[in-house]
Amino acid sequence: MKKLFLILTIPAFMLWPVNAQNQNAQPAKVEEGYKFTPVVDLKATSVKNQAATGTCWCFSTTSYIESELLRIGKGEYDLSEMFIVRQNYIDRLKDNYLRQGKGNIEEGGNSHDFIDVFNEVGIVPEEVYSGLNYGSPMHNHSEMTAFLKALAVVPIQLKNQSQQYFQIIGAVLDTYLGKMPETFTYKNKIYTPKSFAASLGLNPDDYVELTSFTHFPFYSKGVLEINDNWRMAGFYNVPLNELIEITDFALSNGYTVAWDGDVSESGFSYRNGYAVLPLNPSPERGTITDRTRLERSPSQLNPNEAQTVPVPGPEINVTQEIRQMGYETFKTTDDHGMHLTGIVKDQNGTKYYKTKNSWGTDRNAFGGYLNMSESYVRGKTLFIMVHKNAIPPAIKTKLGI
Numbered sequence: 001m002k003k004l005f006l007i008l009t010i011p012a013f014m015l016w017p018v019n020a021q022n023q024n025a026q027p028a029k030v031e032e033g034y035k036f037t038p039v040v041d042l043k044a045t046s047v048k049n050q051a052a053t054g055t056c057w058c059f060s061t062t063s064y065i066e067s068e069l070l071r072i073g074k075g076e077y078d079l080s081e082m083f084i085v086r087q088n089y090i091d092r093l094k095d096n097y098l099r100q101g102k103g104n105i106e107e108g109g110n111s112h113d114f115i116d117v118f119n120e121v122g123i124v125p126e127e128v129y130s131g132l133n134y135g136s137p138m139h140n141h142s143e144m145t146a147f148l149k150a151l152a153v154v155p156i157q158l159k160n161q162s163q164q165y166f167q168i169i170g171a172v173l174d175t176y177l178g179k180m181p182e183t184f185t186y187k188n189k190i191y192t193p194k195s196f197a198a199s200l201g202l203n204p205d206d207y208v209e210l211t212s213f214t215h216f217p218f219y220s221k222g223v224l225e226i227n228d229n230w231r232m233a234g235f236y237n238v239p240l241n242e243l244i245e246i247t248d249f250a251l252s253n254g255y256t257v258a259w260d261g262d263v264s265e266s267g268f269s270y271r272n273g274y275a276v277l278p279l280n281p282s283p284e285r286g287t288i289t290d291r292t293r294l295e296r297s298p299s300q301l302n303p304n305e306a307q308t309v310p311v312p313g314p315e316i317n318v319t320q321e322i323r324q325m326g327y328e329t330f331k332t333t334d335d336h337g338m339h340l341t342g343i344v345k346d347q348n349g350t351k352y353y354k355t356k357n358s359w360g361t362d363r364n365a366f367g368g369y370l371n372m373s374e375s376y377v378r379g380k381t382l383f384i385m386v387h388k389n390a391i392p393p394a395i396k397t398k399l400g401i
């Protein structure tokens with residue numbers, strides 16, 4: 001989900017009708033700032049840092065899978081994001097060739113990219129493959145991806161993907177990420193990536209992606225027209241209220257949720273630990289891109305981002321129609337992947353989703369987490385990934401799962 005966010009010249013009120021949730025209600029008189037009380041708090045591994053890469057899709061899905069391992073009693077694992085990312089680069093270069101150079105060879109992706117690679121080649125622990133083979137303590141794929149893009153042009157011009165081409169691609173990936181381990185020892189056992197994946201006890205077919213839009217039928221699968229869905233994967237489509245019902249059911253029954261959506265709204269305040277869709281949003285652009293944000297140190301961040309934290313106020317009542325309009329006017333964009341690990345409520349009783357990010361722990365005062373309001377999730381979610389058993393039985397039946 002790596003994308004440059006553009007400043008929209010269309011006023012926000014033209015895109016989000018003023019249809020407020022509790023519009024006439026007066027907010028409680030409390031001291032300044034958001035005060036959150038946990039409702040559901042599920043196990044998750046430590047917050048990681050994607051650093052100067054656009055690989056949030058892999059960090060969020062890896063975090064989700066690590067929580068799945070905790071849920072099923074396998075214990076705590078630190079899995080290698082870069083093992084998955086490396087194979088994903090190779091897969092998308094092959095796809096780009098068949099599309100005659102019109103594919104997506106950027107860094108972004110979706111949750112199914114993790115699942116497909118996991119199923120195809122396996123996984124390894126972080127200690128076996130860190131992906132840091134270029135003298136840097138933090139991930140930075142700028143130079144590597146520049147080389148890969150330059151190389152991607154050659155086989156298209158020659159109309160041939162030669163063995164030497166893939167050897168060169170492999171050499172670039174080896175140089176920056178490290179050589180892929182054929183076998184390795186972990187906790188006194190010898191594994192291949194495939195056998196290690198099998199030892200985790202996860203069935204890739206158990207994980208499904210769901211969305212909610214009206215341009216293809218509900219209770220069917222459709223292809224989301226987002227650039228990072230380069231595999232042309234199908235997403236189960238449900239009404240918006242049921243997408244929220246699935247999210248709540250999952251979290252309330254011990255299942256976390258992989259989330260993908262838009263973080264470019266002015267109400268998305270990672271620095272202050274919340275994301276909301278206020279009735280009167282700021283006219284300023286929302287967050288900056290992952291890469292620009294993460295190349296700056298905390299002292300270089302805009303101090304205005306955290307000067308004043310308002311109290312919770314009325315938010316937009318996001319209907320199916322409002323959600324669809326946001327997507328079709330390109331206001332809702334495919335920006336970022338994160339991991340929902342719980343539910344909290346603010347001092348007014350409004351529901352939020354506890355969200356684990358992948359921007360490290362020093363970019364806000366909340367350990368790398370934030371809380372997204374239900375309104376924000378209703379309006380700005382592109383899709384979620386859950387275990388099949390995390391879907392309420394009635395909806396699962398409608399979907400034919």
